[in-house]
Amino acid sequence: MRHFDIRKMKRRQFLKLLGGITAAPLMSQLSELAYGAGPFNDYRALVCVFLFGGNDSHNMIVPLDGRYATYAANRGPLALPLANLQANAVTDSVQGSFGLHPRMTQTRALFNSGKAAVLSNVGVLLRPTTKADYTSKNQLPPQLFSHSDMQDHWETSYPQAPVNDGWGGRLADLIFTANTGQLSVSISTASSGVFLKGNTAVAHQIGTYNAASPGTPIVQRIRAWRDWDTNGANPQAVYGNGITMARANKLEDQFGDVATRSVDINDLILNALYTGPDQNGNYTQKTTINTVFPTGNPLGAQLRSVAMMIAARQALGVKRQIFFVSVGGSFDNHSDQFDASGSAIQPPTDAPLILYGKHADSLGQLDAGLKAFYDATVELGVRSNVTTFTESDFGRTLTSNGKGSDHGWGSHHLVMGGATNGGKIFGTFHNMQVGAGNPADAGQGRLIPSYSVDQYAATLSKWMGANAGDLNTVFPNLHNFPVTDLGFLT
Numbered sequence: 001m002r003h004f005d006i007r008k009m010k011r012r013q014f015l016k017l018l019g020g021i022t023a024a025p026l027m028s029q030l031s032e033l034a035y036g037a038g039p040f041n042d043y044r045a046l047v048c049v050f051l052f053g054g055n056d057s058h059n060m061i062v063p064l065d066g067r068y069a070t071y072a073a074n075r076g077p078l079a080l081p082l083a084n085l086q087a088n089a090v091t092d093s094v095q096g097s098f099g100l101h102p103r104m105t106q107t108r109a110l111f112n113s114g115k116a117a118v119l120s121n122v123g124v125l126l127r128p129t130t131k132a133d134y135t136s137k138n139q140l141p142p143q144l145f146s147h148s149d150m151q152d153h154w155e156t157s158y159p160q161a162p163v164n165d166g167w168g169g170r171l172a173d174l175i176f177t178a179n180t181g182q183l184s185v186s187i188s189t190a191s192s193g194v195f196l197k198g199n200t201a202v203a204h205q206i207g208t209y210n211a212a213s214p215g216t217p218i219v220q221r222i223r224a225w226r227d228w229d230t231n232g233a234n235p236q237a238v239y240g241n242g243i244t245m246a247r248a249n250k251l252e253d254q255f256g257d258v259a260t261r262s263v264d265i266n267d268l269i270l271n272a273l274y275t276g277p278d279q280n281g282n283y284t285q286k287t288t289i290n291t292v293f294p295t296g297n298p299l300g301a302q303l304r305s306v307a308m309m310i311a312a313r314q315a316l317g318v319k320r321q322i323f324f325v326s327v328g329g330s331f332d333n334h335s336d337q338f339d340a341s342g343s344a345i346q347p348p349t350d351a352p353l354i355l356y357g358k359h360a361d362s363l364g365q366l367d368a369g370l371k372a373f374y375d376a377t378v379e380l381g382v383r384s385n386v387t388t389f390t391e392s393d394f395g396r397t398l399t400s401n402g403k404g405s406d407h408g409w410g411s412h413h414l415v416m417g418g419a420t421n422g423g424k425i426f427g428t429f430h431n432m433q434v435g436a437g438n439p440a441d442a443g444q445g446r447l448i449p450s451y452s453v454d455q456y457a458a459t460l461s462k463w464m465g466a467n468a469g470d471l472n473t474v475f476p477n478l479h480n481f482p483v484t485d486l487g488f489l490t
Helices: 012-021 022-031 067-078 081-087 106-114 131-136 147-156 168-176 237-244 251-275 298-311 358-378 454-466 469-473
Strands: 044-052 062-065 089-092 095-102 117-125 186-188 320-327 386-391 413-418
Touching: 044 298, 044 358, 044 413, 062 067, 067 081, 089 106, 089 469, 095 106, 106 117, 106 358, 117 454, 147 168, 147 386, 168 186, 168 237, 168 320, 168 454, 237 251, 251 298, 298 320, 298 358, 320 358, 358 386, 358 413, 386 454, 454 469
Parallel strands: 044 320, 044 386, 186 320
Antiparallel strands: 062 095, 089 095, 117 413, 386 413
């Protein structure tokens, strides 16, 4: 057995050793990755909007043909009224008319203008899977229908083994040299789990824009960089010396590197986005964004921060960026899907409660946030350079448990941006039946995915500049699928 003397290891070797402890099968492949795709002459960004909890996409988009009656019968109390869906209808030239949730009127406008598309029945797979495969448990992803596991599977695109990096991080590893400045390819406004973790690229977290206090920056210096003690001491110098001094202990040395990088990157972002602080400690944004983002909308506030980072792309020296934003667990509606007690919009006394409540509010937040963000990309002149897409733990069961639905598998997702081959529904939309009449039903209307996360993410990654060889390394299961570009981006 080979023994390592950690005191003699190079810093990069040390980090790779730590990363390989639980991810050896995949990391051995990634070590062969030829980093440094590009150089790129244009700017492009991916924005992942993760809907934590498992979005009930059966109510996000509903067929309006003869399948509606089957939908209504199987959904029971969860079924959206036909008239409300017809009022918010979209039409695919091949697949016919569908109704978006009544709270998604702005998404409908984006779809009809060709700036948004729907990906039908996407989910975690190891390879193309049939109902017979599911019944015989033939090469299925582990821990199906578990929140935490399925979130990880979506974020890593490598379900068969634990790994320490996500597909967003691996893509960032591939393209990180395209950025000329210090700033990472990967930026998060929320806890991104494993999605943005790479082998080389390091994700950076920014704060949520505060509309009530626009002078508060979206990145904060550590306390020692903001305050001075009353005795005239210089805590910045003390802290700076502590994090930059040579250390014999590798862990202390790595901590110093992380702290130094954090201070440097925070200063880089502050200087690129703001002037100040003034005598009251407030900052003024260098680039004005006139687009109005919805108030009281946490997703909108996160996307406002992303728009600010995009506006400063030249000052930050970036050609490629991957952003992660999220909506919390409000999509996990087992028994309170149409509970309107805390609804942002109180329903009229004669209105169907299903149009309001938790799930409706969550879709309304998504709808308003996406539209404002798209408008901001238009204002900034980058609408065709920014692609926004949704992910979620899983879909839900088509059948109802009374006041909600249970954990499913495949789900429908949205893609938005000027490069989107929009106004289309990609994939074959299922027949809304439960049981033997639906070859995609794994039970209770749990859809066996038609498209894999690998195919979905590879299409996005190809648009970012990854070539076929790179894609097969970033997505180790991609070779199992006959189609690797789903065609929703131009």
